[in-house]
Every structure is written in structure tokens, then in C-alpha cells.
Amino acid sequence: MNLSPQLTPAPKRPMKLSTLATLMMVGVIFTVLLSVHLLYFIQIDNFTHSHVKDKALAVARTLAEDPQIQRGLTLPADQGIIQPVAKAVQKRNDLLFVTVTDMQGVRYSHANSALVNKRFIGQDLQPALAGHENVSVNHGTLVEALRVFTPVFNTRHQQIGVVAIGISLSDVTAQINRSRWNIFWTILLGGSVGILGVLILVRRLKTILLGLEPHEISSLFEQRQAILDSVKEGVIAVDADARVTLINQAAQQLLRETAIEAPLSGDRIPEHSLMLSHLRDALHDGTARYDGELNVQGRIMISNTVPVRSHKRIIGAVCTFRDKTEISQLMQRLDGMVNYVDALRERSHEFMNKLHVILGLLHMKNYAQMEAYILKTANNYQTEIGSLLQRIKPPIIAGCLLSKINRASDKGHRLILNEASYLPDSGSEKQVAALVSILGNLIENALEALDQQQEGEIHLLLHYQNGWLSCEVSDDGPGIPAPLASAIFTKGFSSKGDERGMGLFLVKQQTESLGGNISVESEPGVYTQFFVQLPWDKGN
Numbered sequence: 001m002n003l004s005p006q007l008t009p010a011p012k013r014p015m016k017l018s019t020l021a022t023l024m025m026v027g028v029i030f031t032v033l034l035s036v037h038l039l040y041f042i043q044i045d046n047f048t049h050s051h052v053k054d055k056a057l058a059v060a061r062t063l064a065e066d067p068q069i070q071r072g073l074t075l076p077a078d079q080g081i082i083q084p085v086a087k088a089v090q091k092r093n094d095l096l097f098v099t100v101t102d103m104q105g106v107r108y109s110h111a112n113s114a115l116v117n118k119r120f121i122g123q124d125l126q127p128a129l130a131g132h133e134n135v136s137v138n139h140g141t142l143v144e145a146l147r148v149f150t151p152v153f154n155t156r157h158q159q160i161g162v163v164a165i166g167i168s169l170s171d172v173t174a175q176i177n178r179s180r181w182n183i184f185w186t187i188l189l190g191g192s193v194g195i196l197g198v199l200i201l202v203r204r205l206k207t208i209l210l211g212l213e214p215h216e217i218s219s220l221f222e223q224r225q226a227i228l229d230s231v232k233e234g235v236i237a238v239d240a241d242a243r244v245t246l247i248n249q250a251a252q253q254l255l256r257e258t259a260i261e262a263p264l265s266g267d268r269i270p271e272h273s274l275m276l277s278h279l280r281d282a283l284h285d286g287t288a289r290y291d292g293e294l295n296v297q298g299r300i301m302i303s304n305t306v307p308v309r310s311h312k313r314i315i316g317a318v319c320t321f322r323d324k325t326e327i328s329q330l331m332q333r334l335d336g337m338v339n340y341v342d343a344l345r346e347r348s349h350e351f352m353n354k355l356h357v358i359l360g361l362l363h364m365k366n367y368a369q370m371e372a373y374i375l376k377t378a379n380n381y382q383t384e385i386g387s388l389l390q391r392i393k394p395p396i397i398a399g400c401l402l403s404k405i406n407r408a409s410d411k412g413h414r415l416i417l418n419e420a421s422y423l424p425d426s427g428s429e430k431q432v433a434a435l436v437s438i439l440g441n442l443i444e445n446a447l448e449a450l451d452q453q454q455e456g457e458i459h460l461l462l463h464y465q466n467g468w469l470s471c472e473v474s475d476d477g478p479g480i481p482a483p484l485a486s487a488i489f490t491k492g493f494s495s496k497g498d499e500r501g502m503g504l505f506l507v508k509q510q511t512e513s514l515g516g517n518i519s520v521e522s523e524p525g526v527y528t529q530f531f532v533q534l535p536w537d538k539g540n
Contacts, residue, residue, distance in 0.1 A: 468534070
């Protein structure tokens with residue numbers, strides 16, 4: 001058995017852009033040039049043959065109209081009238097032969113004088129003897145030639161003979177070959193110019209692509225897409241016409257959660273979308289906006305928008321945004337855990353002090369007082385902490401309330417949890433985080449309202465029934481004047497100075513984002529009471 005590991009072949013290295021583009025363009029150029037060469041060569045071949053034929057026909061027709069030729073055909077061939085004329089024409093036009101025959105095919109002229117007064121060789125003479133011009137390729141007494149035949153008529157339009165013109169095919173081939181060399185040099189010049197153009201094009205492409213190869217660009221694109229889909233922030237990019245060029249999954253999810261139809265790539269951003277208004281502003285005035293807040297359907301979005309410029313011209317904009325509610329919930333959960341830890345730390349110190357008292361009584365052997373002290377301590381624990389933990393099941397809420405009880409006690413007030421209160425654990429972290437924020441803000445507001453008096457009381461009732469949680473937070477502080485009661489939930493409204501007025505606004509926002517509601521009753525100088533109703537998903 002062969003246990004040697006099998007080596008995986010290394011992946012084939014992709015071809016460079018310069019090499020690929022050069023090969024492709026050179027292949028296209030030479031394919032085009034070759035096709036043009038073949039077509040041109042065929043045309044040159046046809047054109048040369050046609051030109052030679054037309055030249056021979058023109059000479060033959062001219063001789064057929066010559067009176068001296070016509071007169072010579074009325075006399076015997078040995079008179080020597082036609083031969084000198086034919087020789088002169090043959091030499092002047094560089095022809096293979098110029099032959100004139102009578103109606104019996106007897107030659108009156110020929111390139112070889114010894115063949116004068118002999119019969120013409122070849123059946124291609126017969127159509128001309130019948131009065132028709134004829135063109136053929138044949139082999140007579142000389143080399144193979146292109147032969148043209150034209151009938152000769154006298155003044156009474158009676159045929160008296162035939163003029164035959166011969167042009168050597170080797171001369172025709174030589175003429176075609178000369179044209180072919182011209183084509184070759186044309187192809188060579190065109191190919192050289194094309195290759196130079198390809199090299200310039202490839203160099204320009206490399207500059208545009210920042211020196212990256214196609215496989216590197218593909219890899220970067222895939223990495224960018226993976227990064228965009230992995231981040232929790234929504235990302236939207238638009239071009240100068242406000243058309244979406246990029247939108248990641250987080251952005252689509254956030255837009256859908258805020259009851260906004262998520263645009264697709266190529267779509268224009270909706271004109272009525274408040275959430276995407278920063279993108280339109282960035283395209284219009286080129287102003288970047290950082291950490292801007294947008295209130296969309298009761299949810300606060302943190303948005304960063306920057307324009308994209310090229311050569312000082314705005315060509316698009318990019319917007320990133322994230323739900324601030326999620327950040328607030330994380331902070332609130334952290335605050336709840338910190339409060340819980342602080343409460344446990346305070347109880348730990350208090351418990352250590354009690355242990356020291358018990359240890360002292362033990363050393364003093366005062367067992368009766370030690371027993372009474374232990375019973376009293378146990379009863380207090382059962383009353384204050386044990387009872388709270390039995391009624392408030394979520395540990396984060398319990399820790400928050402313990403912290404607020406200690407804080408109220410430190411300020412000389414009392415936070416009293418109604419004995420009828422009961423709060424089951426929730427399967428929704430979002431609801432727990434929202435309740436921490438709601439109770440924390442309402443209790444802190446009540447403590448601030450009691451600052452001007454001593455031994456104030458804050459009463460808290462938490463009642464769960466049929467999937468709904470009812471919260472009542474009341475205090476015996478100065479109350480809220482009637483004209484201000486309708487404005488206390490407005491963002492920025494506060495009677496305690498500038499840069500305040502966010503607590504109750506956030507309470508109302510978080511309550512309504514969960515589908516709940518909040519209201520307030522107050523009698524100045526007597527009491528203030530907040531009523532909150534929230535959906536509460538009971539945990540297992």
C-alpha cells in the first residue's frame with residue numbers, strides 16, 4: 001500500500017493583463033490583416049486577369065479595324081503585308097504573339113516567321129471564325145498563354161479573318177506576384193502600427209487599473225464584498241445622479257426594519273426618504289456630515305455621509321449608518337450589570353461587617369445576643385433582598401433595582417417595591433434592555449424631584465399579565481405643573497437647565513419602539529405618577 005501523501009498540483013498562475021491583451025489584440029490584428037490580404041489577393045488576381053484580357057482585346061480590336069490588315073487579308077499570305085504590322089504591335093505592347101488568320105485558319109503573321117502561311121493550332125479559334133470574340137487559355141506552338149480572338153470584318157461587314165493576341169501566363173503571374181509583395185509590405189506596416197498601438201493601450205490600461213492584474217482585481221472585489229456583508233453598519237454608495245451603485249445586506253435590513261423599501265443597485269434613492277436625505281445633501285452641496293442623528297420611525301440612526309470627488313468634481317457619495325438603539329441597549333445592559341455588581345459589592349461590604357460583629361460576639365461568648373443578631377440579619381435579608389430576587393426574576397433588572405434602592409437610601413429617601421410586584425424573566429434581550437433604561441430614567445427623575453425635601457418616597461409596581469408588563473413609578477415630590485405635563489416627553493425640553501431633556505424623550509421612544517405606551521399623572525405639591533405598558537415575552 002502506498003502511504004505517501006499525494007501532492008496537490010499548484011494552481012496555474014493567471015496570465016498577466018499585458019500578455020493577455022497583447023496576445024488577443026495581436027491575434028485580432030493579424031486575423032483581420034490576413035483576411036484583408038486574402039480578399040485583396042483574390043481581387044488582385046481577378047483584376048490582373050481582367051486587365052490583361054481587356055488590354056489584349058483592345059489591341060485585337062484595333063488591329064481588326066486597321067485597313068492595312070483588312071487589305072492584307074484579301075491577298076495571299078506570302079505577300080508580307082500583315083507580318084510587319086503584327087511584329088510592330090507585338091513588340092510595342094510586349095505580347096507573346098500577334099497572329100492574323102484568314103477564314104481557313106491560315107496564319108498571315110506569327111512571332112515565328114517560319115510559321116506564317118501555316119494553319120493555326122487550337123480549337124479555341126472556331127468561335128472567332130463564327131464571328132464571336134473569344135478568350136481562352138491554351139498552349140499552341142509557344143508557351144501556355146492567355147489567348148484573345150476577335151473577328152475581322154470588311155467594309156461590307158463580311159468576315160474575312162481573325163486577329164489572335166497571346167499573352168504569356170508567366171507574365172501575368174509575375175505581375176500578380178509584384179502586387180502580392182506590395183500587400184505583404186502593407187500587412188507588415190499595418191501589423192507594426194497595430195502592435196505599437198496595443199503596447200500603448202496596455203500601458204494605459206495598467207495605469208487606469210493602478211497596476212493591478214485582472215485576477216487581483218477580482219480577488220479585491222470579492223474581499224470587498226465579503227467585508228461589506230460582514231460589517232453591521234449599513235453602507236450605501238450613489239453616483240452623481242443619485243443612483244445606487246452599492247448597498248450591503250446590513251443597509252437593506254435596516255431600511256426594511258424602518259418600513260422603507262430598500263433600493264437596489266441602479267435605482268434612484270427615494271425622494272421622500274428622510275433616512276437617505278444626507279446622501280442628496282452631500283451630492284448637492286458637497287458637505288460631509290459625521291455622527292448625524294436621524295429619527296426614523298421612532299428609531300435613532302447614527303449616520304456618516306461623505307461626498308466622493310474626482311478632480312474637484314462630485315461624482316457620488318457614500319453613507320454609513322447604524323441603529324443607535326442597539327448601541328444604547330448595549331450601554332444600558334452594561335449599566336445594568338455595573339449596577340448589579342455595585343449592589344453586590346455594597347452588600348458584600350455590609351455582610352463582612354456583620355460577620356465581624358458575629359465574630360466579636362462569638363469571642364465574647366455572648367451567645368444570646370449573637371443569636372438575636374443573626375436572626376435579625378436573616379430577616380432583613382429576606383425582607384430586602386430575598387423578597388426582591390423572588391419577585392424580580394431577570395438578574396439585570398434586579399441588580400438595577402438594588403442599585404437604585406441603595407442610591408435612594410444614600411440620598412435620604414426610600415425606594416419601595418410594591419409587594420404585589422412580579423416580573424418573570426424575558427426571552428427578549430431588547431425588552432430587558434429597554435426596561436432597564438425606562439426604570440433607570442424614571443427613578444432618577446424621581447430622585448431629582450425629591451432633592452428639595454427630606455425622607456421622600458418612591459413607589460414602584462411591576463405587574464405582568466397575559467404577555468404585557470405594567471409599570472408604575474410614583475413619588476411624593478413637588479409634581480409637574482399642568483401646562484408642562486404635555487411637553488415633558490419632547491426632545492430637549494427640561495426645566496432643569498440647558499443640555500437636558502433627553503431622559504423622558506428616550507423613555508417614550510423606547511417604549512413606543514416596542515409597541516408600548518407611556519402616560520403621566522401629577523398633582524403639584526402632592527405626587528407624580530408614570531404609567532408604562534410594554535409587551536413582555538416570558539422566557540422559559
